[in-house]
Amino acid sequence: MAPVYALDHYYLGFTVLITLGYQMLGFLIAWTLQFDKITDFTGGSNFFLLALLTLLIGNTFHARNIVASVLVMIWATRIAGFLLFRVLKTGSDARFDDIRSHFLKFMGFWVGQIVWVWTVSLPLTILNSPAVSDTRFGGSNPAFGSGRDIAGIVLWAIGLIIETTADAQKFHYKSTKAVAKDQPMNRGLWAWSRHPPYFGEMLCWWGIWILCISPTTNGTLSSSARAAQYGAVISPVFTILLLMFASGVPTAEKPTGRKFYLMSHGPDASSPNAWAKYKAHLHRTSVLIPLPPALYRPLPELAKRTLLLDFPMYRFDEKRDGPGAVEEERGKRASRG
Incomplete structure (x- = not known):
């Protein structure tokens, strides 16, 4: 046929x-x-x-x-x-x-x-x-x-x-x-x-x-x-x-960072160590290519953000993004309450 x-x-x-x-x-x-x-x-x-x-x-x-x-x-x-x-x-x-x-x-x-x-x-x-x-x-x-x-x-x-x-x-x-x-x-x-x-x-x-x-x-x-x-x-x-x-990564990284930041600094902060734990996680864990933390952690930040694809666009910046996230969360809570 x-x-x-x-x-x-x-x-x-x-x-x-x-x-x-x-x-x-x-x-x-x-x-x-x-x-x-x-x-x-x-x-x-x-x-x-x-x-x-x-x-x-x-x-x-x-x-x-x-x-x-x-x-x-x-x-x-x-x-x-x-x-x-x-x-x-x-x-x-x-x-x-x-x-x-x-x-x-x-x-x-x-x-x-x-x-x-x-x-x-x-x-x-x-x-x-x-x-x-x-x-x-x-x-x-x-x-x-x-x-x-x-x-x-x-x-x-x-x-x-x-x-x-x-x-x-x-x-x-x-x-x-x-x-x-x-x-x-x-x-x-x-x-x-x-x-x-x-x-x-x-x-x-x-x-x-x-x-x-x-x-x-x-x-x-x-x-x-x-x-x-x-x-x-x-x-x-x-x-x-x-x-x-x-x-993929863009829709996951910043929202995750925002979540842990608000746990420590949001209107109803319940976990003061959450943001510090999350930043430590970023420091030791590759964004995509699997690497042992002992190998990834000491790498220069430039190598992580270029060769290993952990681009700055993914990061939730506590100084740039933090205040806006807190205000947005307060607004949501006010509208619900």
Whole structure:
């Protein structure tokens, strides 16, 4: 049975339409019912859907295509399942508290999710497409098991282990009643990195791209197909940019710093040592790349803020941001009281 040639030979239009329809259906359900239960699940499961559909309609069941598709489906199942489990346990997602009732703002999140899913899926989408894998019409299927294939799988596996372990450790930590509220999470992988799941996710998608690129590096493809495969490097690059400068580290670091500052200096300060503990945590714990505290702590501040990506934009500055945070918290309490 021949591959399905749908809209274009790279499945770009086909996957755009599938992602658009799936995400907009999720948005309409979430908006109508005003809840967060399916938001992250819809994003993760969309990766599974694209991986399965492109493999099936591509109908070129080469070993590399099957392995790459299965790895993406495993990653998607893990992240979608965990995020659904977490939101069901917590009841809601605080990220959407300010936008859930605003149609355009809430839809904007879902549009961003469309861009994320489609862009990050590109290495596998293009690998499974007829332009790359249909050997009857210019595609290529070099022998599976090269050093590049193995490197991609190993990198993906390391990333998945880091991501899964870190998520489980933090969920267990936050579920423990004996947790010290004035102490940042610093157990397990979180003692070596402030955001290990993000680091693991980056490794996963670098691994997928490396695995998918072999038809270009080891095979014989047209110049346009090679360009498409090389261009799919936007997937891991976009993942890094998203997590480092948009919805990942920036949305976690300053709010966390603000929380611990207010514990010590806010209107209802209850933990005088919370801010000092948090600053000590920043000093000894890498923002992204896991490093032992004994190695990270003595490094020059310049190296931490450049080579190790702990950019000043992430920091809650007690002199610049502190007074405003205190006044804002007082205003919130006054409006509630």
